[in-house]
Amino acid sequence: ALFTVGDYLAERLAQIGIRHHFIVPGDYNLILLDKLEAHPALTEVGCTNELNCSLAAEGYARACGVGVCVVTYSVGAFSAFNGIGSAYAENLPVILVSGAPNTNDVDQHLLHHTLGEHDFIYQLEMAKRITCCAVAIRRAAHAPELIDRAIRMALLKRKPVYIEVPTNLSGEACAQPGPISAVVKQMPSDAPALDAAVTGASEFLRAKQKPVILVGPKVRRVGAEKVLLQLVEAIGCAVVLQPAAKGSFPEDHAQFAGIFWGQVSTLAADTIVNWADVLICIGTVFTDYSTVGWTALPSVPQLVADIDSVALANPNMYFSHVQLQDFLVRLAEAVSWNSCTMTEYNRLRPDPALGQASRGQERLTRKEVARQTQLLLTPETTVFTETGDSWFNGIQLCLPAGAEFEIEMQWGHIGWTIPASFGYVLAKPERRTILMTGDGAFQMTAQEVSQMVRCRIPIIILLINNRGYTIEVEIHDGLYNRIQNWNYALLVEAFNSEEGGGRALGLKAHTAEQVSEALKRAIAHKDGPTLIECNIHQDDCSRELITWGHFVAAANSRVPAKDK
Ligand SMILES: C/C(NCc1cnc(C)nc1N)=C(/S)[C@H](O)COP(=O)(O)OP(=O)(O)O
Numbered sequence: 001a002l003f004t005v006g007d008y009l010a011e012r013l014a015q016i017g018i019r020h021h022f023i024v025p026g027d028y029n030l031i032l033l034d035k036l037e038a039h040p041a042l043t044e045v046g047c048t049n050e051l052n053c054s055l056a057a058e059g060y061a062r063a064c065g066v067g068v069c070v071v072t073y074s075v076g077a078f079s080a081f082n083g084i085g086s087a088y089a090e091n092l093p094v095i096l097v098s099g100a101p102n103t104n105d106v107d108q109h110l111l112h113h114t115l116g117e118h119d120f121i122y123q124l125e126m127a128k129r130i131t132c133c134a135v136a137i138r139r140a141a142h143a144p145e146l147i148d149r150a151i152r153m154a155l156l157k158r159k160p161v162y163i164e165v166p167t168n169l170s171g172e173a174c175a176q177p178g179p180i181s182a183v184v185k186q187m188p189s190d191a192p193a194l195d196a197a198v199t200g201a202s203e204f205l206r207a208k209q210k211p212v213i214l215v216g217p218k219v220r221r222v223g224a225e226k227v228l229l230q231l232v233e234a235i236g237c238a239v240v241l242q243p244a245a246k247g248s249f250p251e252d253h254a255q256f257a258g259i260f261w262g263q264v265s266t267l268a269a270d271t272i273v274n275w276a277d278v279l280i281c282i283g284t285v286f287t288d289y290s291t292v293g294w295t296a297l298p299s300v301p302q303l304v305a306d307i308d309s310v311a312l313a314n315p316n317m318y319f320s321h322v323q324l325q326d327f328l329v330r331l332a333e334a335v336s337w338n339s340c341t342m343t344e345y346n347r348l349r350p351d352p353a354l355g356q357a358s359r360g361q362e363r364l365t366r367k368e369v370a371r372q373t374q375l376l377l378t379p380e381t382t383v384f385t386e387t388g389d390s391w392f393n394g395i396q397l398c399l400p401a402g403a404e405f406e407i408e409m410q411w412g413h414i415g416w417t418i419p420a421s422f423g424y425v426l427a428k429p430e431r432r433t434i435l436m437t438g439d440g441a442f443q444m445t446a447q448e449v450s451q452m453v454r455c456r457i458p459i460i461i462l463l464i465n466n467r468g469y470t471i472e473v474e475i476h477d478g479l480y481n482r483i484q485n486w487n488y489a490l491l492v493e494a495f496n497s498e499e500g501g502g503r504a505l506g507l508k509a510h511t512a513e514q515v516s517e518a519l520k521r522a523i524a525h526k527d528g529p530t531l532i533e534c535n536i537h538q539d540d541c542s543r544e545l546i547t548w549g550h551f552v553a554a555a556n557s558r559v560p561a562k563d564k
């Protein structure tokens with residue numbers, strides 16, 4: 001049979017480890033979808049809309065390192081751009097493939113699913129702004145070079161890419177692909193830079209007494225968790241995590257000293273950070289949200305190890321092209337033991353707060369839901385926490401060894417957990433996946449529960465119904481933070497169809513007793529998702545959210561600088 005452009009793309013996707021591709025069909029991508037579906041290693045997964053399609057690919061990339069979503073031109077791609085923004089912000093290689101108009105029509109005719117003008121490059125130009133590489137195939141002969149370039153850049157930069165395929169090229173003859181090693185080969189560190197960075201860093205640290213390691217969200221993105229552990233155990237110092245890095249270091253490790261989040265830190269992490277005389281920042285990202293409105297920007301000198309660079313505070317030096325993995329391994333060999341901050345932290349470590357169980361019939365509280373969620377956690381559990389008070393409830397969880405934690409703190413798209421967990425579970429079906437989401441968030445992407453039913457995915461959705469946008473209320477309230485209340489339990493059961501698929505189970509809980517009953521049923525329900533609507537009072541939110549909200553509101557309301 002003829003080997004085509006669509007076959008080339010299918011083969012490359014399979015070769016980089018893709019086993020599921022997320023799609024919404026449209027007349028510009030149907031031939032391409034046929035070619036992808038024809039590949040034995042690829043399984044097509046339909047999504048209810050392109051926002052969810054791109055977020056499902058983002059969640060898939062969290063589980064297996066790369067994801068792909070295939071949409072139609074403009075009406076599809078514009079919605080998918082939001083999930084691509086998340087992939088960019090979260091350093092995830094997601095490949096956005098968009099169908100496009102027939103090449104014969106370009107600059108000749110006006111076409112549907114376009115802006116209705118003789119302009120066929122606007123989408124490519126938009127994609128360039130939110131990806132590390134955007135290509136549009138205009139002739140079949142160019143397909144191999146363009147496809148390989150885009151995929152290679154996605155894997156090298158850990159950022160999304162864009163590939164535009166006109167509807168009449170997918171089925172055109174195309175060269176066969178050469179070895180995938182040429183596409184996936186990583187760039188090794190520059191040897192002199194690596195040597196100098198390690199020497200400089202170990203001298204810099206030798207001159208310090210109280211080192212603390214601060215782990216950021218990028219460590220997991222380059223798979224550096226194991227070499228991080230080597231460095232941690234070579235120094236012996238206290239280790240704290242940024243909130244978006246939760247899950248990338250074992251919380252049962254003796255050196256774990258909590259989540260550092262300024263005034264809303266856990267386990268007194270901020271006290272040891274404030275005592276340190278040097279912070280070893282590994283894969284860290286300091287934003288208004290992660291620094292509690294800039295009130296928790298560390299002020300001590302830092303050694304900053306990023307994805308492919310190292311920066312020292314003294315001497316003030318910068319080393320580019322030093323891969324994080326290489327640097328951590330070499331630094332672990334070079335550093336000397338210094339457990340002084342660990343000794344000090346062990347004196348500061350707060351006693352474990354034993355959540356008091358509420359009595360069965362009392363009105364349900366946020367704390368009680370968090371307490372019962374904690375009891376659910378096992379080494380096989382993955383927790384997705386949504387932007388909202390769920391962030392603060394999730395961050396407080398103590399993860400047993402092996403438990404995984406996903407959060408989208410940089411992009412912060414409410415509703416992300418539903419499609420992202422759907423994508424994630426397709427790549428990691430063996431894990432028990434639990435979502436902590438809010439009523440406002442759920443209303444953004446609820447349709448994707450329908451695909452969990454269709455694919456019989458037993459995700460447990462803990463929907464905290466506090467009647468509105470509570471984070472926003474705590475930052476700055478107004479009528480706009482009120483939303484229409486839904487019958488969430490009834491809604492998910494509307495996705496059950498006689499024509500097949502699994503079954504969604506919708507449960508309501510108003511008391512502690514009802515939550516524990518519902519959780520027992522959720523764990524037993526394997527043939528599809530279970531949504532447990534946890535009804536709590538609208539003012540019942542974490543004190544951390546209130547504290548954090550005050551500082552973020554203050555940061556948001558700074559008057560313009562004079563010279564602007
Ligand atoms: C509206 C908005 N943020 C603005 C926003 C608006 N649109 C998108 C896509 N993402 C966003 N973060 C946020 S955090 C709501 O409080 C979320 O409400 P909910 O899901 O109900 O959670 P809480 O009640 O715990 O806050």
Ligand SMILES: [Mg+2]
Nearest residue numbers: 438439468470
């Ligand atoms: Mg809410």
